[in-house]
Structures are given as C-alpha cells and as structure tokens.
Amino acid sequence: MKEAPREEEEPAQLRLLRRLVTVLTATMIVGLLVVIGLLVIRLTDRTPALPESIALPDGAAAVALTQGPGWYAVVTDDDRILIFDRDTGALRQSVRVDTGG
Numbered sequence: 214m215k216e217a218p219r220e221e222e223e224p225a226q227l228r229l230l231r232r233l234v235t236v237l238t239a240t241m242i243v244g245l246l247v248v249i250g251l252l253v254i255r256l257t258d259r260t261p262a263l264p265e266s267i268a269l270p271d272g273a274a275a276v277a278l279t280q281g282p283g284w285y286a287v288v289t290d291d292d293r294i295l296i297f298d299r300d301t302g303a304l305r306q307s308v309r310v311d312t313g314g
Contacts, residue, residue, distance in 0.1 A: 261280055263278075263285075264285065264297075264299070264302060267287060267297065267302070268302070269287065269289065269295065270289075270295075272291070273289040273290065273291055273293065273295075274289060274290045275287050275288070275289060275290075276288045276289060276290050280299075283298070283299050283300070284296055284297060284298060284299055284305060285297055285299055288310075292309065292310045292311075292312055293307055293308065293309055293310065294307070294308040294310060295307050296308070
C-alpha cells in the first residue's frame with residue numbers, strides 16, 4: 214500500500230513572498246481607487262459662470278473671452294479689448310490694441 218503524501222510546511226521564504234504579493238495587491242487596489250477618485254473630483258463640471266448675454270458695440274464680433282474677479286473682458290475682431298463689470302454688465306473700459314499692421 215502507498216502512503217498518503219504528507220503535507221510539508223512551506224518554507225519561510227515562500228511564506229514571506231506570499232505575504233508580500235498580498236500586500237502589493239492591496240496597495241495597488243487602494244492606489245487605483247485613489248486615482249479614480251481624484252479623476253472624478255478633477256473632471257467634475259466646475260466651469261466658471263458666464264454672463265447670459267454680452268452687448269457688444271455695433272459691428273464688433275467676439276474673438277476671445279477672459280475673466281477676472283468682478284470683471285470679464287471680450288477681445289473683438291476689430292482689435293479692441295472691452296472690459297465689462299461682472300455684476301452690472303456695464304462697459305468699464307475699452308482698450309485699442311495696436312497690431313503694428
């Protein structure tokens with residue numbers, strides 16, 4: 214008759230390796246969850262509030278828009294920068310841009 218194989222105790226190095234792999238797996242899972250959480254936080258819709266409408270002078274078309282605290286500026290196609298008050302929408306300042314041409 215054959216004897217049943219005995220289970221040998223695993224070597225200490227193999228036990229250490231198994232624990233290291235388990236810890237690494239757990240660390241990678243936590244890291245992946247953190248990265249996903251940060252992406253969700255960063256990519257949520259946090260667009261700045263824009264005015265409903267902007268009244269530009271006759272013949273002017275907007276090319277670019279920028280904002281600051283309490284104001285926003287519109288760059289027009291006729292080389293002007295129009296600075297408006299954010300609260301009232303009134304034109305604060307108009308700056309002519311010298312394009313050198």
